[in-house]
Amino acid sequence: MTELDNSTDLERTARAADSGANATRVFQSKLAGGSTIPTERVDEVATAAIKALHDVIRDKQVTYEEYDYLKKWMIQVGLDGEWPLFLDVWLEHVVEEVANADREGSKGTIEGPYYIPDAPMLPAECTLEMRADEPGTPLRFQGQVRAVDGTPLSAAVVDIWHADDLGFYSQFAPGLPEWLFRGRVITDDEGRFAINTMQPAPYQIPTDGSCGTLITAAGWHAWRPAHIHLKVSAPDHLLITTQLYFEGGEYVGTDIADAVKPELLLTPTPRADGQGNEVTYDFVLDPA
Ligand code: DHB
Numbered sequence: 524m525t526e527l528d529n530s531t532d533l534e535r536t537a538r539a540a541d542s543g544a545n546a547t548r549v550f551q552s553k554l555a556g557g558s559t560i561p562t563e564r565v566d567e568v569a570t571a572a573i574k575a576l577h578d579v580i581r582d583k584q585v586t587y588e589e590y591d592y593l594k595k596w597m598i599q600v601g602l603d604g605e606w607p608l609f610l611d612v613w614l615e616h617v618v619e620e621v622a623n624a625d626r627e628g629s630k631g632t633i634e635g636p637y638y639i640p641d642a643p644m645l646p647a648e649c650t651l652e653m654r655a656d657e658p659g660t661p662l663r664f665q666g667q668v669r670a671v672d673g674t675p676l677s678a679a680v681v682d683i684w685h686a687d688d689l690g691f692y693s694q695f696a697p698g699l700p701e702w703l704f705r706g707r708v709i710t711d712d713e714g715r716f717a718i719n720t721m722q723p724a725p726y727q728i729p730t731d732g733s734c735g736t737l738i739t740a741a742g743w744h745a746w747r748p749a750h751i752h753l754k755v756s757a758p759d760h761l762l763i764t765t766q767l768y769f770e771g772g773e774y775v776g777t778d779i780a781d782a783v784k785p786e787l788l789l790t791p792t793p794r795a796d797g798q799g800n801e802v803t804y805d806f807v808l809d810p811a
């Protein structure tokens with residue numbers, strides 16, 4: 524047990540619940556302008572979505588009691604600030620599938636609610652911000668960014684963010700240093716990068732908010748496997764938003780957000796110097 528593990532379950536749950544409200548706050552600043560989606564498109568999609576729900580009500584013979592609990596629950600999702608969590612866990616993976624179906628390069632997956640732009644810029648060989656007594660297993664994560672024709676992409680940006688060894692994200696769970704495990708790493712002349720960090724832990728959807736209420740009521744589990752988030756970009760290439768997971772890790776086969784793909788699995792090996800693990804993963808970017 525590390526020092527940071529000393530919080531009680533109660534404290535950890537309380538910290539997890541704050542992440543939902545912060546995710547709503549951060550998202551609200553993302554779409555500052557008005558919508559440019561045409562009326563015909565809103566009509567088309569909204570009509571189809573509402574009809575899909577009508578079909579569920581008929582098919583499942585939904586009762587007034589169930590309808591009232593749905594209303595109560597939806598009101599509470601908003602009050603808890605958990606719409607970003609709900610949407611990113613249960614819908615985003617299909618939006619990503621549709622958006623990136625035609626890509627040839629590396630696989631993408633969901634962004635999730637915890638991305639912060641403008642993280643500190645770091646050189647190709649770097650160590651992410653961490654605390655002096657940071658718990659966990661050190662991980663050296665290295666690789667190369669290339670175009671689909673194999674050309675190395677120098678000065679590409681590997682924007683990385685991940686949870687700590689307790690599954691918490693900086694700037695969302697309180698009490699963590701501002702840029703903990705966040706950085707924008709610039710690849711070298713050969714398109715390479717080498718990032719020293721700590722392996723993240725599995726992430727639990729906050730269980731004391733309304734997403735937790737649904738999970739408990741439906742008898743599901745609340746976990747995502749441990750993962751590293753990335754946005755990889757280079758001039759004249761399509762940005763890829765992805766996540767990498769750990770082969771054989773807990774919840775890899777039962778991710779509540781359904782965002783794991785076989786191409787996104789890392790298999791770290793122990794380092795020769797005994798300083799934790801290392802793993803290599805290359806990114807291939809489609810032309811813009
Ligand atoms: C959520 C959290 C994540 O870390 C993630 O990658 C996707 C979704 C969530 O709480 O909604």
Ligand code: FE
Binds near residue numbers: 635637726750752
């Ligand atoms: Fe995440």
